[in-house]
Amino acid sequence: MSPDTLKLYHSPASPNSRRVRIFLAEKGLTVPLVVIDLGKGEQHSEAYRAINPRRVVPTLVLEDGTAIGEVPAIMRYLDEAYPERSLLGATPKDKGLIAMWERRAELEGFAAVMEGVRNRVAGLKGRAIAGPHDYEQIPALVERSVLRVKNFFADLNERLGQVPFVAGERYSAADITALVTVDFAAKALELSAPAEYVALKRWYEVISNRPSAAA
Amino acid sequence: MSPDTLKLYHSPASPNSRRVRIFLAEKGLTVPLVVIDLGKGEQHSEAYRAINPRRVVPTLVLEDGTAIGEVPAIMRYLDEAYPERSLLGATPKDKGLIAMWERRAELEGFAAVMEGVRNRVAGLKGRAIAGPHDYEQIPALVERSVLRVKNFFADLNERLGQVPFVAGERYSAADITALVTVDFAAKALELSAPAEYVALKRWYEVISNRPSAAA
Structure with a gap:
Protein backbone atom coordinates (compact mmCIF):
# COMPACT_ATOMS: atom_id res chain seq x y z
CA MET A 1 0.00 0.00 0.00
CA SER A 2 1.46 3.32 -1.01
CA PRO A 3 2.14 5.81 1.82
CA ASP A 4 0.33 8.31 -0.43
CA THR A 5 -2.93 6.78 0.75
CA LEU A 6 -2.20 7.75 4.38
CA LYS A 7 -2.79 11.12 5.99
CA LEU A 8 -0.86 12.52 8.93
CA TYR A 9 -2.72 15.17 10.90
CA HIS A 10 -0.03 17.18 12.63
CA SER A 11 1.16 20.60 13.72
CA PRO A 12 4.52 22.00 12.58
CA ALA A 13 5.40 23.21 16.12
CA SER A 14 4.14 20.13 18.01
CA PRO A 15 6.99 18.01 19.41
CA ASN A 16 4.83 14.88 19.31
CA SER A 17 4.19 15.52 15.63
CA ARG A 18 7.91 15.94 15.10
CA ARG A 19 8.57 12.48 16.53
CA VAL A 20 6.45 10.99 13.75
CA ARG A 21 7.83 13.28 11.03
CA ILE A 22 11.41 12.26 11.90
CA PHE A 23 10.35 8.61 11.98
CA LEU A 24 8.89 8.95 8.46
CA ALA A 25 11.98 10.77 7.18
CA GLU A 26 14.29 8.06 8.53
CA LYS A 27 12.22 5.42 6.77
CA GLY A 28 12.18 7.43 3.54
CA LEU A 29 8.38 7.62 3.52
CA THR A 30 6.43 10.59 2.25
CA VAL A 31 2.94 10.86 3.69
CA PRO A 32 0.45 13.63 2.86
CA LEU A 33 0.27 16.07 5.77
CA VAL A 34 -2.78 17.91 7.09
CA VAL A 35 -2.06 20.81 9.44
CA ILE A 36 -4.17 21.23 12.58
CA ASP A 37 -3.83 24.79 13.82
CA LEU A 38 -3.41 24.44 17.58
CA GLY A 39 -3.26 28.23 18.04
CA LYS A 40 -6.76 28.50 16.63
CA GLY A 41 -7.94 25.51 18.69
CA GLU A 42 -8.65 23.35 15.63
CA GLN A 43 -7.88 20.25 17.71
CA HIS A 44 -11.09 20.91 19.64
CA SER A 45 -13.27 21.09 16.52
CA GLU A 46 -15.95 18.47 16.06
CA ALA A 47 -14.33 17.31 12.83
CA TYR A 48 -11.00 16.63 14.49
CA ARG A 49 -12.52 15.10 17.60
CA ALA A 50 -14.20 12.54 15.37
CA ILE A 51 -10.68 11.54 14.27
CA ASN A 52 -9.00 11.82 17.66
CA PRO A 53 -11.22 12.07 20.75
CA ARG A 54 -8.17 12.99 22.84
CA ARG A 55 -7.90 16.16 20.70
CA VAL A 56 -4.16 15.86 20.28
CA VAL A 57 -1.83 15.71 17.31
CA PRO A 58 -0.55 13.70 15.59
CA THR A 59 -3.09 11.22 14.20
CA LEU A 60 -2.40 8.88 11.30
CA VAL A 61 -5.44 8.09 9.15
CA LEU A 62 -5.33 5.02 6.92
CA GLU A 63 -6.93 4.65 3.51
CA ASP A 64 -9.99 2.94 5.02
CA GLY A 65 -10.50 5.79 7.50
CA THR A 66 -9.00 4.02 10.53
CA ALA A 67 -7.47 6.65 12.82
CA ILE A 68 -4.40 5.76 14.88
CA GLY A 69 -3.41 8.17 17.63
CA GLU A 70 -0.53 8.04 20.15
CA VAL A 71 3.01 8.33 18.82
CA PRO A 72 4.28 4.85 19.75
CA ALA A 73 1.16 3.30 18.17
CA ILE A 74 1.71 5.29 14.95
CA MET A 75 5.35 4.22 14.92
CA ARG A 76 4.27 0.63 15.42
CA TYR A 77 1.86 0.77 12.49
CA LEU A 78 4.43 2.37 10.20
CA ASP A 79 7.20 -0.07 11.07
CA GLU A 80 4.86 -3.02 10.44
CA ALA A 81 3.30 -1.72 7.24
CA TYR A 82 6.65 -0.54 5.82
CA PRO A 83 9.25 -2.88 7.32
CA GLU A 84 12.23 -1.49 5.39
CA ARG A 85 14.69 0.56 7.46
CA SER A 86 13.10 -0.65 10.68
CA LEU A 87 13.37 1.73 13.61
CA LEU A 88 11.80 -0.57 16.19
CA GLY A 89 14.20 -3.50 15.84
CA ALA A 90 14.56 -6.70 13.84
CA THR A 91 14.62 -9.51 16.45
CA MET B 1 13.51 -21.08 22.77
CA SER B 2 11.66 -22.52 25.73
CA PRO B 3 10.01 -20.03 28.11
CA ASP B 4 11.72 -22.06 30.86
CA THR B 5 14.92 -20.20 30.02
CA LEU B 6 13.35 -16.85 30.91
CA LYS B 7 12.97 -15.35 34.39
CA LEU B 8 10.28 -12.92 35.44
CA TYR B 9 11.20 -10.79 38.45
CA HIS B 10 7.89 -9.71 39.93
CA SER B 11 5.91 -9.07 43.08
CA PRO B 12 2.64 -10.89 43.76
CA ALA B 13 0.87 -7.68 44.86
CA SER B 14 2.28 -5.40 42.13
CA PRO B 15 -0.33 -4.43 39.53
CA ASN B 16 2.35 -3.93 36.87
CA SER B 17 3.57 -7.47 37.55
CA ARG B 18 0.00 -8.71 37.22
CA ARG B 19 -0.27 -7.21 33.73
CA VAL B 20 2.59 -9.46 32.62
CA ARG B 21 1.37 -12.52 34.53
CA ILE B 22 -2.07 -12.27 32.86
CA PHE B 23 -0.37 -11.77 29.49
CA LEU B 24 1.64 -14.96 30.02
CA ALA B 25 -1.42 -16.91 31.19
CA GLU B 26 -3.40 -15.85 28.11
CA LYS B 27 -0.57 -17.03 25.88
CA GLY B 28 -0.29 -20.31 27.79
CA LEU B 29 3.34 -19.63 28.70
CA THR B 30 4.92 -20.71 31.97
CA VAL B 31 7.95 -18.65 32.95
CA PRO B 32 10.00 -19.18 36.12
CA LEU B 33 9.14 -16.43 38.62
CA VAL B 34 11.48 -14.69 41.05
CA VAL B 35 9.79 -12.68 43.81
CA ILE B 36 11.14 -9.24 44.69
CA ASP B 37 9.89 -8.30 48.16
CA LEU B 38 8.83 -4.66 47.81
CA GLY B 39 7.89 -4.46 51.49
CA LYS B 40 11.49 -5.21 52.42
CA GLY B 41 12.78 -2.80 49.77
CA GLU B 42 14.46 -5.53 47.72
CA GLN B 43 13.90 -3.45 44.57
CA HIS B 44 16.49 -1.00 45.88
CA SER B 45 19.16 -3.67 46.42
CA GLU B 46 22.33 -3.47 44.38
CA ALA B 47 21.60 -6.87 42.84
CA TYR B 48 18.20 -5.82 41.55
CA ARG B 49 19.34 -2.39 40.41
CA ALA B 50 21.88 -4.11 38.19
CA ILE B 51 18.90 -5.79 36.49
CA ASN B 52 16.56 -2.79 36.52
CA PRO B 53 18.06 0.64 37.27
CA ARG B 54 14.54 2.07 37.62
CA ARG B 55 14.10 -0.27 40.63
CA VAL B 56 10.63 -1.36 39.61
CA VAL B 57 9.00 -4.71 38.93
CA PRO B 58 8.47 -6.51 36.67
CA THR B 59 11.64 -7.26 34.71
CA LEU B 60 11.98 -10.08 32.22
CA VAL B 61 15.47 -11.58 31.99
CA LEU B 62 16.37 -13.60 28.90
CA GLU B 63 18.65 -16.63 28.78
CA ASP B 64 21.63 -14.48 27.72
CA GLY B 65 21.09 -12.13 30.67
CA THR B 66 19.39 -9.33 28.72
CA ALA B 67 16.98 -7.52 31.04
CA ILE B 68 13.79 -6.03 29.63
CA GLY B 69 11.85 -3.64 31.86
CA GLU B 70 8.62 -1.70 31.22
CA VAL B 71 5.42 -3.68 30.80
CA PRO B 72 4.66 -2.79 27.14
CA ALA B 73 8.26 -3.68 26.21
CA ILE B 74 7.99 -7.06 27.98
CA MET B 75 4.68 -7.70 26.22
CA ARG B 76 6.29 -6.79 22.92
CA TYR B 77 9.16 -9.23 23.46
CA LEU B 78 6.83 -12.06 24.48
CA ASP B 79 4.44 -11.56 21.56
CA GLU B 80 7.36 -11.57 19.11
CA ALA B 81 9.25 -14.50 20.63
CA TYR B 82 6.07 -16.58 21.09
CA PRO B 83 3.71 -15.44 18.33
CA GLU B 84 0.95 -17.96 19.07
CA ARG B 85 -2.20 -16.53 20.64
CA SER B 86 -1.05 -13.00 19.83
CA LEU B 87 -2.33 -10.32 22.19
CA LEU B 88 -0.87 -7.36 20.31
CA GLY B 89 -2.58 -7.97 16.96
CA ALA B 90 -1.95 -9.81 13.70
CA THR B 91 -1.99 -7.11 11.00
Whole structure:
Protein backbone atom coordinates (compact mmCIF):
# COMPACT_ATOMS: atom_id res chain seq x y z
CA MET A 1 0.00 0.00 0.00
CA SER A 2 1.46 3.32 -1.01
CA PRO A 3 2.14 5.81 1.82
CA ASP A 4 0.33 8.31 -0.43
CA THR A 5 -2.93 6.78 0.75
CA LEU A 6 -2.20 7.75 4.38
CA LYS A 7 -2.79 11.12 5.99
CA LEU A 8 -0.86 12.52 8.93
CA TYR A 9 -2.72 15.17 10.90
CA HIS A 10 -0.03 17.18 12.63
CA SER A 11 1.16 20.60 13.72
CA PRO A 12 4.52 22.00 12.58
CA ALA A 13 5.40 23.21 16.12
CA SER A 14 4.14 20.13 18.01
CA PRO A 15 6.99 18.01 19.41
CA ASN A 16 4.83 14.88 19.31
CA SER A 17 4.19 15.52 15.63
CA ARG A 18 7.91 15.94 15.10
CA ARG A 19 8.57 12.48 16.53
CA VAL A 20 6.45 10.99 13.75
CA ARG A 21 7.83 13.28 11.03
CA ILE A 22 11.41 12.26 11.90
CA PHE A 23 10.35 8.61 11.98
CA LEU A 24 8.89 8.95 8.46
CA ALA A 25 11.98 10.77 7.18
CA GLU A 26 14.29 8.06 8.53
CA LYS A 27 12.22 5.42 6.77
CA GLY A 28 12.18 7.43 3.54
CA LEU A 29 8.38 7.62 3.52
CA THR A 30 6.43 10.59 2.25
CA VAL A 31 2.94 10.86 3.69
CA PRO A 32 0.45 13.63 2.86
CA LEU A 33 0.27 16.07 5.77
CA VAL A 34 -2.78 17.91 7.09
CA VAL A 35 -2.06 20.81 9.44
CA ILE A 36 -4.17 21.23 12.58
CA ASP A 37 -3.83 24.79 13.82
CA LEU A 38 -3.41 24.44 17.58
CA GLY A 39 -3.26 28.23 18.04
CA LYS A 40 -6.76 28.50 16.63
CA GLY A 41 -7.94 25.51 18.69
CA GLU A 42 -8.65 23.35 15.63
CA GLN A 43 -7.88 20.25 17.71
CA HIS A 44 -11.09 20.91 19.64
CA SER A 45 -13.27 21.09 16.52
CA GLU A 46 -15.95 18.47 16.06
CA ALA A 47 -14.33 17.31 12.83
CA TYR A 48 -11.00 16.63 14.49
CA ARG A 49 -12.52 15.10 17.60
CA ALA A 50 -14.20 12.54 15.37
CA ILE A 51 -10.68 11.54 14.27
CA ASN A 52 -9.00 11.82 17.66
CA PRO A 53 -11.22 12.07 20.75
CA ARG A 54 -8.17 12.99 22.84
CA ARG A 55 -7.90 16.16 20.70
CA VAL A 56 -4.16 15.86 20.28
CA VAL A 57 -1.83 15.71 17.31
CA PRO A 58 -0.55 13.70 15.59
CA THR A 59 -3.09 11.22 14.20
CA LEU A 60 -2.40 8.88 11.30
CA VAL A 61 -5.44 8.09 9.15
CA LEU A 62 -5.33 5.02 6.92
CA GLU A 63 -6.93 4.65 3.51
CA ASP A 64 -9.99 2.94 5.02
CA GLY A 65 -10.50 5.79 7.50
CA THR A 66 -9.00 4.02 10.53
CA ALA A 67 -7.47 6.65 12.82
CA ILE A 68 -4.40 5.76 14.88
CA GLY A 69 -3.41 8.17 17.63
CA GLU A 70 -0.53 8.04 20.15
CA VAL A 71 3.01 8.33 18.82
CA PRO A 72 4.28 4.85 19.75
CA ALA A 73 1.16 3.30 18.17
CA ILE A 74 1.71 5.29 14.95
CA MET A 75 5.35 4.22 14.92
CA ARG A 76 4.27 0.63 15.42
CA TYR A 77 1.86 0.77 12.49
CA LEU A 78 4.43 2.37 10.20
CA ASP A 79 7.20 -0.07 11.07
CA GLU A 80 4.86 -3.02 10.44
CA ALA A 81 3.30 -1.72 7.24
CA TYR A 82 6.65 -0.54 5.82
CA PRO A 83 9.25 -2.88 7.32
CA GLU A 84 12.23 -1.49 5.39
CA ARG A 85 14.69 0.56 7.46
CA SER A 86 13.10 -0.65 10.68
CA LEU A 87 13.37 1.73 13.61
CA LEU A 88 11.80 -0.57 16.19
CA GLY A 89 14.20 -3.50 15.84
CA ALA A 90 14.56 -6.70 13.84
CA THR A 91 14.62 -9.51 16.45
CA PRO A 92 12.27 -10.06 19.41
CA LYS A 93 15.10 -9.02 21.75
CA ASP A 94 15.84 -5.81 19.85
CA LYS A 95 12.14 -5.00 19.66
CA GLY A 96 11.78 -5.41 23.41
CA LEU A 97 14.87 -3.33 24.16
CA ILE A 98 13.99 -0.51 21.75
CA ALA A 99 10.43 -0.41 23.16
CA MET A 100 11.94 -0.15 26.65
CA TRP A 101 14.40 2.65 25.85
CA GLU A 102 11.96 4.62 23.72
CA ARG A 103 9.46 4.45 26.55
CA ARG A 104 11.97 5.54 29.18
CA ALA A 105 12.96 8.51 27.03
CA GLU A 106 9.31 9.39 26.78
CA LEU A 107 8.21 8.87 30.39
CA GLU A 108 11.28 10.31 32.07
CA GLY A 109 12.17 12.96 29.49
CA PHE A 110 9.48 13.95 27.07
CA ALA A 111 6.56 13.64 29.53
CA ALA A 112 8.45 15.63 32.14
CA VAL A 113 9.00 18.55 29.74
CA MET A 114 5.36 18.37 28.67
CA GLU A 115 4.15 18.40 32.27
CA GLY A 116 6.22 21.49 32.98
CA VAL A 117 4.84 23.29 29.94
CA ARG A 118 1.19 22.35 30.51
CA ASN A 119 1.28 23.44 34.13
CA ARG A 120 3.06 26.71 33.44
CA VAL A 121 1.79 28.31 30.24
CA ALA A 122 -1.04 30.80 30.78
CA GLY A 123 -2.80 29.68 27.59
CA LEU A 124 -3.14 26.17 29.00
CA LYS A 125 -4.97 27.13 32.20
CA GLY A 126 -7.59 24.45 32.85
CA ARG A 127 -5.88 22.19 30.28
CA ALA A 128 -3.02 20.81 32.36
CA ILE A 129 -3.48 17.35 30.85
CA ALA A 130 -4.17 16.82 27.14
CA GLY A 131 -7.30 14.88 26.38
CA PRO A 132 -11.07 15.14 26.50
CA HIS A 133 -11.20 16.34 30.13
CA ASP A 134 -10.18 19.59 31.73
CA TYR A 135 -7.75 19.69 34.66
CA GLU A 136 -6.45 22.69 36.55
CA GLN A 137 -2.75 23.53 36.55
CA ILE A 138 -0.73 22.57 39.66
CA PRO A 139 2.16 25.05 40.05
CA ALA A 140 4.23 22.60 42.15
CA LEU A 141 4.50 20.40 39.07
CA VAL A 142 6.48 23.04 37.16
CA GLU A 143 9.30 22.96 39.69
CA ARG A 144 9.22 19.16 39.85
CA SER A 145 9.36 18.93 36.05
CA VAL A 146 12.55 20.96 35.96
CA LEU A 147 14.11 18.51 38.44
CA ARG A 148 12.94 15.56 36.39
CA VAL A 149 14.34 16.94 33.16
CA LYS A 150 17.71 17.58 34.83
CA ASN A 151 17.74 14.00 36.10
CA PHE A 152 16.82 12.78 32.62
CA PHE A 153 19.81 14.62 31.13
CA ALA A 154 22.11 13.06 33.75
CA ASP A 155 20.78 9.54 33.10
CA LEU A 156 20.92 9.99 29.32
CA ASN A 157 24.51 11.22 29.53
CA GLU A 158 25.46 8.19 31.62
CA ARG A 159 23.76 5.82 29.18
CA LEU A 160 25.45 7.44 26.17
CA GLY A 161 28.80 7.04 27.87
CA GLN A 162 28.28 3.27 27.52
CA VAL A 163 26.69 2.94 24.07
CA PRO A 164 26.62 5.09 20.91
CA PHE A 165 22.81 5.23 20.62
CA VAL A 166 20.03 5.31 23.21
CA ALA A 167 18.95 1.71 22.64
CA GLY A 168 22.47 0.39 22.03
CA GLU A 169 24.53 -0.09 18.90
CA ARG A 170 22.09 1.27 16.32
CA TYR A 171 19.97 4.33 15.68
CA SER A 172 16.34 3.68 16.61
CA ALA A 173 13.04 5.25 17.60
CA ALA A 174 14.54 5.77 21.07
CA ASP A 175 16.98 8.32 19.60
CA ILE A 176 14.11 10.15 17.94
CA THR A 177 12.20 10.56 21.20
CA ALA A 178 15.35 11.57 23.08
CA LEU A 179 16.33 14.13 20.42
CA VAL A 180 12.88 15.70 20.35
CA THR A 181 12.94 15.83 24.17
CA VAL A 182 16.26 17.67 24.26
CA ASP A 183 15.08 20.24 21.71
CA PHE A 184 11.68 20.59 23.39
CA ALA A 185 13.28 21.19 26.81
CA ALA A 186 15.53 23.90 25.36
CA LYS A 187 12.71 25.64 23.53
CA ALA A 188 9.87 25.36 26.04
CA LEU A 189 11.62 25.31 29.42
CA GLU A 190 14.99 26.91 28.52
CA LEU A 191 16.69 23.83 29.92
CA SER A 192 19.86 22.40 28.37
CA ALA A 193 22.26 19.72 29.46
CA PRO A 194 25.39 21.08 31.21
CA ALA A 195 28.53 21.41 29.06
CA GLU A 196 30.27 18.62 31.00
CA TYR A 197 27.81 16.02 29.70
CA VAL A 198 30.17 15.15 26.88
CA ALA A 199 28.59 11.83 25.93
CA LEU A 200 25.19 13.46 25.54
CA LYS A 201 26.71 16.33 23.51
CA ARG A 202 28.57 13.91 21.22
CA TRP A 203 25.34 11.95 20.61
CA TYR A 204 23.29 15.13 20.07
CA GLU A 205 25.78 16.37 17.48
CA VAL A 206 25.47 13.11 15.52
CA ILE A 207 21.68 12.75 15.76
CA SER A 208 20.78 16.35 15.08
CA ASN A 209 22.97 16.38 11.97
CA ARG A 210 21.03 13.58 10.32
CA PRO A 211 18.81 15.04 7.57
CA SER A 212 15.72 13.66 9.37
CA ALA A 213 16.23 16.10 12.26
CA ALA A 214 14.92 18.91 10.05
CA ALA A 215 11.54 17.20 9.77
CA MET B 1 13.51 -21.08 22.77
CA SER B 2 11.66 -22.52 25.73
CA PRO B 3 10.01 -20.03 28.11
CA ASP B 4 11.72 -22.06 30.86
CA THR B 5 14.92 -20.20 30.02
CA LEU B 6 13.35 -16.85 30.91
CA LYS B 7 12.97 -15.35 34.39
CA LEU B 8 10.28 -12.92 35.44
CA TYR B 9 11.20 -10.79 38.45
CA HIS B 10 7.89 -9.71 39.93
CA SER B 11 5.91 -9.07 43.08
CA PRO B 12 2.64 -10.89 43.76
CA ALA B 13 0.87 -7.68 44.86
CA SER B 14 2.28 -5.40 42.13
CA PRO B 15 -0.33 -4.43 39.53
CA ASN B 16 2.35 -3.93 36.87
CA SER B 17 3.57 -7.47 37.55
CA ARG B 18 0.00 -8.71 37.22
CA ARG B 19 -0.27 -7.21 33.73
CA VAL B 20 2.59 -9.46 32.62
CA ARG B 21 1.37 -12.52 34.53
CA ILE B 22 -2.07 -12.27 32.86
CA PHE B 23 -0.37 -11.77 29.49
CA LEU B 24 1.64 -14.96 30.02
CA ALA B 25 -1.42 -16.91 31.19
CA GLU B 26 -3.40 -15.85 28.11
CA LYS B 27 -0.57 -17.03 25.88
CA GLY B 28 -0.29 -20.31 27.79
CA LEU B 29 3.34 -19.63 28.70
CA THR B 30 4.92 -20.71 31.97
CA VAL B 31 7.95 -18.65 32.95
CA PRO B 32 10.00 -19.18 36.12
CA LEU B 33 9.14 -16.43 38.62
CA VAL B 34 11.48 -14.69 41.05
CA VAL B 35 9.79 -12.68 43.81
CA ILE B 36 11.14 -9.24 44.69
CA ASP B 37 9.89 -8.30 48.16
CA LEU B 38 8.83 -4.66 47.81
CA GLY B 39 7.89 -4.46 51.49
CA LYS B 40 11.49 -5.21 52.42
CA GLY B 41 12.78 -2.80 49.77
CA GLU B 42 14.46 -5.53 47.72
CA GLN B 43 13.90 -3.45 44.57
CA HIS B 44 16.49 -1.00 45.88
CA SER B 45 19.16 -3.67 46.42
CA GLU B 46 22.33 -3.47 44.38
CA ALA B 47 21.60 -6.87 42.84
CA TYR B 48 18.20 -5.82 41.55
CA ARG B 49 19.34 -2.39 40.41
CA ALA B 50 21.88 -4.11 38.19
CA ILE B 51 18.90 -5.79 36.49
CA ASN B 52 16.56 -2.79 36.52
CA PRO B 53 18.06 0.64 37.27
CA ARG B 54 14.54 2.07 37.62
CA ARG B 55 14.10 -0.27 40.63
CA VAL B 56 10.63 -1.36 39.61
CA VAL B 57 9.00 -4.71 38.93
CA PRO B 58 8.47 -6.51 36.67
CA THR B 59 11.64 -7.26 34.71
CA LEU B 60 11.98 -10.08 32.22
CA VAL B 61 15.47 -11.58 31.99
CA LEU B 62 16.37 -13.60 28.90
CA GLU B 63 18.65 -16.63 28.78
CA ASP B 64 21.63 -14.48 27.72
CA GLY B 65 21.09 -12.13 30.67
CA THR B 66 19.39 -9.33 28.72
CA ALA B 67 16.98 -7.52 31.04
CA ILE B 68 13.79 -6.03 29.63
CA GLY B 69 11.85 -3.64 31.86
CA GLU B 70 8.62 -1.70 31.22
CA VAL B 71 5.42 -3.68 30.80
CA PRO B 72 4.66 -2.79 27.14
CA ALA B 73 8.26 -3.68 26.21
CA ILE B 74 7.99 -7.06 27.98
CA MET B 75 4.68 -7.70 26.22
CA ARG B 76 6.29 -6.79 22.92
CA TYR B 77 9.16 -9.23 23.46
CA LEU B 78 6.83 -12.06 24.48
CA ASP B 79 4.44 -11.56 21.56
CA GLU B 80 7.36 -11.57 19.11
CA ALA B 81 9.25 -14.50 20.63
CA TYR B 82 6.07 -16.58 21.09
CA PRO B 83 3.71 -15.44 18.33
CA GLU B 84 0.95 -17.96 19.07
CA ARG B 85 -2.20 -16.53 20.64
CA SER B 86 -1.05 -13.00 19.83
CA LEU B 87 -2.33 -10.32 22.19
CA LEU B 88 -0.87 -7.36 20.31
CA GLY B 89 -2.58 -7.97 16.96
CA ALA B 90 -1.95 -9.81 13.70
CA THR B 91 -1.99 -7.11 11.00
CA PRO B 92 -0.20 -3.74 10.97
CA LYS B 93 -3.57 -2.03 11.48
CA ASP B 94 -4.50 -4.22 14.46
CA LYS B 95 -1.05 -3.78 15.96
CA GLY B 96 -1.37 -0.01 15.73
CA LEU B 97 -4.87 0.04 17.18
CA ILE B 98 -4.08 -2.31 20.06
CA ALA B 99 -0.95 -0.29 20.88
CA MET B 100 -3.13 2.83 20.94
CA TRP B 101 -5.86 1.43 23.18
CA GLU B 102 -3.47 -0.32 25.54
CA ARG B 103 -1.57 2.93 25.92
CA ARG B 104 -4.70 4.99 26.56
CA ALA B 105 -5.80 2.51 29.25
CA GLU B 106 -2.38 2.89 30.80
CA LEU B 107 -1.92 6.66 30.59
CA GLU B 108 -5.49 7.66 31.44
CA GLY B 109 -6.34 4.81 33.81
CA PHE B 110 -3.45 2.87 35.25
CA ALA B 111 -1.06 5.83 35.56
CA ALA B 112 -3.76 7.94 37.22
CA VAL B 113 -4.36 5.31 39.92
CA MET B 114 -0.62 4.93 40.42
CA GLU B 115 -0.16 8.69 40.77
CA GLY B 116 -2.87 8.81 43.42
CA VAL B 117 -1.27 5.99 45.37
CA ARG B 118 2.29 7.26 45.19
CA ASN B 119 1.32 10.74 46.31
CA ARG B 120 -0.88 9.53 49.18
CA VAL B 121 0.67 6.53 50.90
CA ALA B 122 2.83 7.45 53.91
CA GLY B 123 5.34 4.72 53.08
CA LEU B 124 6.04 6.38 49.71
CA LYS B 125 7.01 9.79 51.10
CA GLY B 126 9.90 11.07 48.99
CA ARG B 127 9.20 8.37 46.38
CA ALA B 128 6.29 9.96 44.52
CA ILE B 129 7.67 8.77 41.19
CA ALA B 130 9.14 5.30 40.70
CA GLY B 131 12.67 5.25 39.40
CA PRO B 132 16.23 6.06 40.38
CA HIS B 133 15.43 9.56 41.67
CA ASP B 134 13.52 10.76 44.71
CA TYR B 135 10.60 13.16 44.39
CA GLU B 136 8.41 14.60 47.13
CA GLN B 137 4.70 13.86 47.24
CA ILE B 138 2.33 16.58 45.97
CA PRO B 139 -0.98 16.29 47.84
CA ALA B 140 -2.95 18.11 45.09
CA LEU B 141 -2.19 15.17 42.81
CA VAL B 142 -4.21 12.78 44.97
CA GLU B 143 -7.41 14.71 44.41
CA ARG B 144 -6.66 15.12 40.71
CA SER B 145 -6.01 11.41 40.37
CA VAL B 146 -9.46 10.60 41.73
CA LEU B 147 -10.97 12.88 39.10
CA ARG B 148 -8.89 11.27 36.37
CA VAL B 149 -9.87 7.75 37.38
CA LYS B 150 -13.56 8.73 37.38
CA ASN B 151 -13.17 10.19 33.90
CA PHE B 152 -11.38 7.02 32.81
CA PHE B 153 -14.32 4.90 34.00
CA ALA B 154 -16.76 7.12 32.07
CA ASP B 155 -14.70 6.95 28.87
CA LEU B 156 -14.19 3.20 29.20
CA ASN B 157 -17.91 2.65 29.70
CA GLU B 158 -18.67 4.70 26.60
CA ARG B 159 -16.12 2.76 24.56
CA LEU B 160 -17.46 -0.59 25.73
CA GLY B 161 -20.96 0.48 24.74
CA GLN B 162 -19.67 0.45 21.15
CA VAL B 163 -17.40 -2.61 21.03
CA PRO B 164 -17.13 -5.82 23.09
CA PHE B 165 -13.42 -5.42 23.96
CA VAL B 166 -11.26 -2.37 24.64
CA ALA B 167 -9.44 -2.50 21.29
CA GLY B 168 -12.48 -3.68 19.31
CA GLU B 169 -13.77 -7.11 18.38
CA ARG B 170 -11.17 -9.27 20.11
CA TYR B 171 -9.57 -9.69 23.51
CA SER B 172 -6.12 -8.06 23.60
CA ALA B 173 -3.44 -6.56 25.80
CA ALA B 174 -5.65 -3.48 26.10
CA ASP B 175 -8.19 -5.52 28.10
CA ILE B 176 -5.44 -6.72 30.41
CA THR B 177 -4.30 -3.20 31.26
CA ALA B 178 -7.90 -2.00 31.68
CA LEU B 179 -8.80 -4.94 33.95
CA VAL B 180 -5.76 -4.46 36.15
CA THR B 181 -6.57 -0.75 36.35
CA VAL B 182 -10.14 -1.38 37.52
CA ASP B 183 -8.99 -3.81 40.21
CA PHE B 184 -6.10 -1.55 41.27
CA ALA B 185 -8.42 1.46 41.62
CA ALA B 186 -10.80 -0.53 43.81
CA LYS B 187 -8.05 -1.90 46.01
CA ALA B 188 -5.76 1.09 46.34
CA LEU B 189 -8.09 4.09 46.04
CA GLU B 190 -11.45 2.49 46.92
CA LEU B 191 -12.80 3.74 43.60
CA SER B 192 -15.27 1.71 41.55
CA ALA B 193 -17.33 2.49 38.49
CA PRO B 194 -20.93 3.54 39.25
CA ALA B 195 -23.60 0.84 38.91
CA GLU B 196 -25.14 2.57 35.90
CA TYR B 197 -22.02 1.93 33.79
CA VAL B 198 -23.58 -1.24 32.40
CA ALA B 199 -21.26 -1.68 29.43
CA LEU B 200 -18.19 -1.53 31.68
CA LYS B 201 -19.82 -3.97 34.15
CA ARG B 202 -20.69 -6.43 31.37
CA TRP B 203 -17.12 -6.30 30.07
CA TYR B 204 -15.63 -6.64 33.56
CA GLU B 205 -17.75 -9.73 34.22
CA VAL B 206 -16.46 -11.38 31.04
CA ILE B 207 -12.80 -10.41 31.44
CA SER B 208 -12.46 -11.14 35.14
CA ASN B 209 -13.99 -14.60 34.65
CA ARG B 210 -11.26 -15.67 32.26
CA PRO B 211 -8.86 -18.04 34.05
CA SER B 212 -5.98 -15.62 33.33
CA ALA B 213 -7.49 -13.03 35.71
CA ALA B 214 -6.32 -15.13 38.66
CA ALA B 215 -2.68 -14.68 37.63
